[in-house]
Amino acid sequence: MSFVTESTARWIALVATLADLCVALPLWWLFDPQTSQMQFTEHVAWITSPPIYYSLGLDGISLPLVLMTVGIMPLCVLASWNAVTTRVQGFMAMVLVMETTMVGVFVALDFVLFYVFWEAMLIPMYLLIGVWGGANRLYAAIKFFLYTLAGSMLLLVAILVLYYYGGHTFDILALSQGTYPASLQTWIFLAFFAAFAVKVPMFPFHTWLPDAHVEAPTAGSVILASILLKMGAYGFLRFSLPMLPDASRMFTPVMVVLSIIAIIYGAYMALAQVDLKKLIAYSSVSHMGFVTLGLFVLNQQGIEGAVLQMVNHGITTGGLFLCVGIIYERTHSRLIADNVGLASPMPQYATLLVIFALSSLGLPGTNSFVGEFLVLVGTFSWSKIATAVASLGIILAATYLLWMVQRVVFGVPTPHHLPKLRDLNPRELATLVPLVLLIFWIGLYPNPLMSRMHQSVTNTIASMSREKVAPTAHPSAGVITPLLVDSEEPLEIQGGSR
């Protein structure tokens, strides 16, 4: 592996991620916002028995997430330019593998293909945390790995069960059209929940997140917070809601309560942190609570707000983690107490940090305000009390973020080396400024983004309220290959192992 030098590896990774961005960016203009159909589809047979396709496509929900992913990745490479000094080639390779799998998750239209991408990212992420992470990285890495693996194992069973009930297909769109008996929906929902709730993470499955975030290198934290967490929410939106409308409605109260607990609990935990990364990690738990809240109030505003909030959280929290990484490179400490009063030595840095913090707390004019506002509007029509409690989360967010800003930016510096810190260099500015521009663009003029997701969200909601048809066990026996002969026995979902 030594035939690629470290600096070549960095440049290869940067060029590759930028090339990805250049390829993906035109999709924004080529995308037709008038339709909820999948666009830019590819459909190639992969495995013949059972029929599994290499099937890709974009709709208004996946388009913003894909663009966010390919936009964040060059920043991750730039942020690791000097921060990663050991085994740089391996690091950059893992970052690129991560990008492949993450984009794959958002564009896969075949359930098995989705699962392959979903699982394939475990090993690279495990290595990113475990090899290039902080002091307690071994524990954090294996915890992340086992948590997400255990969750996604049940997802695989659910996919297989849906295959037999949904007409012998793994096609996500076809499965979304199908209707399934209520008891089956309940079980499948729980299996999906195991996979997606761990990834989001929803309370009480969030405990891997602070460990993983804190121990991961900066790029790893950004990938985790900005993109990986969105995959769980994306899973709920792409699979749970359209495929399991009855179960989704049934579980709405539970999901709303868990989301609100996450919002409040995450915020309170963030208040108590002395470590900047941990503070942001818990703020992620809180913010992702808004996303799941918006998804499960099951109306247009809520879901559109949730999708917007996924993008917003990716931008804002990504920016915050990049900021922490930058200061860690200088002071080698993530503790708030060691990084007090950065405004005078690092004015540019301080400005950008304040912008990210204000965006994170949902100041009007920034991106998160739009998203959280929409989520709360959606929640209001579902339950006024829930809205009131969730709003508390915004107040708490203002508390912990402004308190953090007060100390880190405007505090009186006690450590002696702090006044000598140099401000941002051009590379670091290049990682942060694009995110700031996006924050204000979405905050002031979200319409282009909203209009692109509108039809797809409408379609998702419409597919939830479709007529209930009596379930047919195996409706389209014609598509079965002759070798996979169908056993007519009903599936024993009821005798679950739990």
Added chain:
Amino acid sequence: MSLYGTDLLALLPELIIVSTACLVIALDPITPASRRDLLAWLSVGALALCLGLTGLQISGENVRVSAFSDLVAIDAYARFWKVLLYGVTGITIVLSLPYLKAERIHLGEYYGFILLALSGMLVMVSAVDLLTIYLGTELMSISLYVMAGLNRSKPRSLEASAKYFVLGAFSSGILLYGISLLYGLAGSTKLALIAGAIGTRGTDDPLVLIATILIAVGFGFKLAAVPFHMWTPDVYEGAPTSVTAFMAVAAKAASFAAFIRVFVEGLGGLKADWSIMFLLISIVTLLLGNVVAIVQTNIKRMLAYSSIVHAGYALIGFVAAGRGDSLSGGAPGLASVMMYLAIYSFMTLGAFAVIGMLRKGGVEGEEIEDFTGLAKRQPVAAFFMLIFMASLAGIPPTAGFIAKFYVFMAAVDAGMAWLAALALIFAAVSAYYYMRVVMVMYMRDPNPSSIAPPRLATSPALSFVLACAVAGVILFGLFPNPLVSFALQSVLTLK
């Protein structure tokens, strides 16, 4: 019974293997030590020849040629296993070469015994008569007993051999007892006639059930399924690593092949009974194997428990086949077992090849701790080991995922989604001990105080073997279609 030329022709590959084995053993004393490599390459050449012959033997997909008055069948099912066994044996021979030299036990008769074991396995996979299957099993086992004790100067190797022999003989006795009971009620040891006799006597005959249980126990030992697994860790640990690899892969594959044929063709009428029995066995196997594997510190022992666990996963596909309404309903389940073992062979062989390469001073480094920091010293080998471990854990896009996918698909199809869920939870447990190997390789720094850090003894042949195994694991993970259709076609000839 008279011998016909056509019968001998049908068994030509087996005859070639046996003759080569005898030739190798005969040539060994007159071959100078420096030229013993030639014996290995002679064996590999014979394997390649037989691979071609076996490929030519089958004219159609659904044709079965019987030989020696229905003692042996040449069909697509046997061909699948034979192709697998040739490949596995060839790879084992190539990886044995540098290993045996490093261990200073490079004996010519080793290759003879490998080929004799292989001929036993070839008989096992194609026999349709219980006694013939038994003969094949014994030929395989006795060769393996000898090979396990190859490292004569090491007590551990001798202990492994003795233990293997005693428990193997015990299990063979049980198997034979089951066979004799079946002979008593069918008047024949031919699987087809036994199936007919069971059909007329009814399936609730206690004698039939007892015979089935005894045969299941006999095969349980060979498959290393819990509770008949006790010999596995000790034997795998004590035997020379190349022999361990051969036992873990080839012996297991051949045992599964004979096991499936006996229970589907001979005892298929009892599938309602045996599917429950093997369901319990597979659950216990997964539970115990996974839990005990976690605490192992010796990687060969860990892989021994891992091989027990994988037998449990393969049994799930078999159980699923037994729960189907008809044999064709069980075909995907049986095919999933075949795919599982084929993929398991590649990843396990690869893992053992890396272990065999790891030298600590003059001896073999076989503690998991010996892998510490391997990624820094030998990045390519560590990366290969990472792929094997990920595949054993069943993480896509490796072949291990495809193997599990088809087994669980069969289970869900047979209405046992709960079993798939349970087994997948165990799979998450198993990821812990596989990932621990990755962890010590990549995330721990080598202990600076150790005098002789373990290093890797590489050779071109070994690199070739590793490259083959990695290619197999990746290619079957990304393009499983050929393997899937091969297995699905092969299983159709089971009657």
